[in-house]
Amino acid sequence: MAGHAGTVDLATSYExxxxxxxxxxxxxxxxxxxxxxxxxxHVHALYGFARYADDLVDHLDLSxxxxxxxxxxxxxxxxxxxxxxxxSPIDDPVLPAVLHTVRVLDIDHDDLRxxxxxxxxxxxxxxxxxxxxxxxxVHGSAAVIGAMMLPVLxxxxxxxxxxxxDLGIAFQLTNFLRDISEDWDRGRIYLPLEDxxxxxxxxxEFRARHVTPALRRLLAFEVARTxxxxxxxxxxxxxxxxxxxxxxxxxxxxYAEILDRLEAADYQVFRVRAAVPxxxxxxxxxxxxxxxxxxxxx
Numbered sequence: 001m002a003g004h005a006g007t008v009d010l011a012t013s014y015e016x017x018x019x020x021x022x023x024x025x026x027x028x029x030x031x032x033x034x035x036x037x038x039x040x041x042h043v044h045a046l047y048g049f050a051r052y053a054d055d056l057v058d059h060l061d062l063s064x065x066x067x068x069x070x071x072x073x074x075x076x077x078x079x080x081x082x083x084x085x086x087x088s089p090i091d092d093p094v095l096p097a098v099l100h101t102v103r104v105l106d107i108d109h110d111d112l113r114x115x116x117x118x119x120x121x122x123x124x125x126x127x128x129x130x131x132x133x134x135x136x137x138v139h140g141s142a143a144v145i146g147a148m149m150l151p152v153l154x155x156x157x158x159x160x161x162x163x164x165x166d167l168g169i170a171f172q173l174t175n176f177l178r179d180i181s182e183d184w185d186r187g188r189i190y191l192p193l194e195d196x197x198x199x200x201x202x203x204x205e206f207r208a209r210h211v212t213p214a215l216r217r218l219l220a221f222e223v224a225r226t227x228x229x230x231x232x233x234x235x236x237x238x239x240x241x242x243x244x245x246x247x248x249x250x251x252x253x254x255y256a257e258i259l260d261r262l263e264a265a266d267y268q269v270f271r272v273r274a275a276v277p278x279x280x281x282x283x284x285x286x287x288x289x290x291x292x293x294x295x296x297x298x
Contacts, residue, residue, distance in 0.1 A: 007089065013097035014041045017048030020094070024051055030281050031251035034289075035153075036243050042152045045101040048094045049112075050145060052076075053119045058186065070123050077116045084109060105151035111144035122188075131192045142172030153248065154241030163236025167252060170229035174258050177222055180269040181209065191222060209270040219267040223259050230256045234295035249293055253284045 008016070021029045021044045032043045056073045064072070076092070083090045083099055090096060102112065118140030128134035146168025147161050155161065176183070176190040183190055184206050196202065199218040205211070211219075233252065237245050254276050261274035276284075 007091055008093050008096060010096050010100055013093060013095070013100075014045060016093050017041075017044040017097045020044075020051050021047040027254050027276065027281070028251060030278075030285075031247050031254060034247035034250050034285065039152050039244070041097070042101045042105060043149070045097040046145070046148055046152070049098040050115065052094045053116065057119050057122045066123055070120070073116075073119060073123070077120075081113070081116075084112070107148050107151055108144075111148050114140040114144045115148075116140075126188045127193055128190070129193050131194065134190065134192050138169050138172050142168040144168070146171075153244035155239060156241055157239035160236055160239035163233050163239060166229045167233035167236065167248075170226055170233055171255050173222070173226040173229070174255055177219060177226070177262055177269065178258055178274050180206075181273070184209075191218070195221065211267055211270065216267045219262070219269065223262060226259060227256070231296050234293075237293075237295055246288055246292065249288045250281075250285050253288065253293065254281050257284070 018041070021032070025047050028043075028047060032040050035043065053073065053076070056076060057069055079090060079092065080095055080098070082088060083095065084102065090099070101107070102109075118137050121137050121140075125137070128137065143165035146164035146166070149168075150160055150164050153164075155164075180189075180191075189196075189203070189206065195218060199221065200214045201212070201218050205215045230252065237249055237252075240248060257276050257280070258274050261276065262269070265272040265274060
């Protein structure tokens with residue numbers, strides 16, 4: 001999807017977003033099937049927006065130079081932001097569905113801009129000294145994605161946004177841990193360097209693609225930190241409209257289990273990409289449908 005496919009109608013654009021979601025966000029896509037039918041296309045559109053921007057930065061044409069990637073992202077972002085304000089015709093296969101979802105659900109434009117800011121950071125920033133430094137990136141790459149989902153899911157409590165952002169960050173930190181090998185291949189480390197220093201881990205372990213005892217302790221620490229966010233995000237389940245709660249619990253449980261798989265693989269992140277098999281996702285879904293989980297005491 002590197003080039004534009006010409007003007008497409010709204011239904012076609014939503015279908016393209018759905019295909020992107022099904023192909024690249026399998027756990028999210030699975031959980032989306034447990035949301036009301038009339039809400040699913042909006043989830044597909046938001047996923048398509050995030051995925052397309054990420055592809056411009058990372059995945060589409062690996063022969064692109066960083067400057068070519070920056071130019072493509074800036075051009076795409078400019079077209080999108082202009083269309084937000086002017087409703088001008090747009091020659092892009094994904095954006096018609098995204099713009100429709102944003103307008104229908106009145107999604108906060110500042111959240112969209114924060115996301116695009118973080119995507120641009122990926123073109124220049126490859127290390128984060130502190131947890132706070134990483135937090136700036138994660139706010140745009142993940143927290144606001146959780147917030148953007150709220151108009152789809154239906155918030156019924158003023159704290160729903162904060163808990164949705166917790167869950168978005170937990171998902172992102174889980175991705176960072178699962179994808180350490182892939183990110184290293186792109187020249188990036190998404191673990192705070194202050195944490196590496198604390199556990200006596202250097203980039204030598206990454207270059208050697210070897211999980212030392214020190215790196216294992218670091219990863220266990222990051223897993224524990226991420227689980228705190230998952231537990232806090234549980235409080236958000238009852239802050240959503242009842243029709244959305246099952247789908248969110250399923251997404252929550254399926255994604256959190258990636259951390260269990262990392263542990264079970266002894267944190268061998270350079271040899272094993274932790275994943276939850278379909279049969280296990282089905283079991284989680286069946287359990288949540290029959291016996292809905294309750295939030296841990298907060």
